[in-house]
Amino acid sequence: MLKLSTKGQYGVRAMFEIARGYPENPVTIKEISERQDVSVAYLEQILNKLRRAGLIKSVKGPGGGYLLAAEPDKISIAVILKELEGPVAITSCLDPEEGCARVEGCVTHLLWRSLGAKIEAFLETITLNNLIEQEHLLKGDRRDKIYRFDVA
Amino acid sequence: MLKLSTKGQYGVRAMFEIARGYPENPVTIKEISERQDVSVAYLEQILNKLRRAGLIKSVKGPGGGYLLAAEPDKISIAVILKELEGPVAITSCLDPEEGCARVEGCVTHLLWRSLGAKIEAFLETITLNNLIEQEHLLKGDRRDKIYRFDVA
């Protein structure tokens, strides 16, 4: 339950690859495709959304590619996912575009709202920079010190 | 993003109605259907799963219906949702039945795992009893004291 679509997952992984080129090194779709094992055509779709949202910039022509539009520690996972999958909305009653007539007096409504808020708050605390830090730890030998995103 | 299916939502709402009959008053599918606005046929499907999972008991014949199999404060939302929608698995890589070959060295994997763990932990703290408490507050006038499931 509570699955994330591949679009969101691939999007975060693509942003991570682009973040590795920050601040001067444009990363091509082809590179992202090879490193993250996602088709070029699908990535085009995803990166277009992210560019229109202003999260990345593109550089055309030979030597071109994608660049982060802000510092890696200023871009949260929450922002990326929201662009690709819309706001966190556990139930359609909570979706800004849908709503529900039963909200008043609905016992579960506040529960789902609270869960959504918790998820959002968590994803807002994680940035691309955290992913880069995480990678350094994964590549190093300090297994005992791996940063596990707060998992106890 | 991160939507819950209607099955899960309706399931929790149905369990809430059954909890109101605890410990001696069987609640019929028809009653649940009317109060929660879900078709009888669909509820049959949902309640069957929950019964097979041992969360509720059924009493046949006139005067029959469904009863909670345990105390309302012993049944968490997490348990209900797991029966109806399977385990929390933000990505298919985390799904016990699927897995992923890239797990080693995957930067985002721990992130999704951590998020899933947080969601699960939260849902485990909420019980049917909490929903009943919440209803009392909603019906009362103490708007200032509404229990909001921890939303700040």
Next chain:
DNA sequence: ATAATACTTTACTAATTTTGTCAAGTATTG
């Protein structure tokens, strides 16, 4: 007994969402 109540099970299907592919562009630079 038996009729009424109420749960049980399986099968099926329409609608939606997801997960992509494809093709024909446009822009930039060496």
Next chain:
DNA sequence: CAATACTTGACAAAATTAGTAAAGTATTAT
């Protein structure tokens, strides 16, 4: 001016969701 690389929109197969339908079985009040 050719190669590189982004850009856009249309389209479709596959999977999932959200139900409906029908034909049961079990129990009890009368």
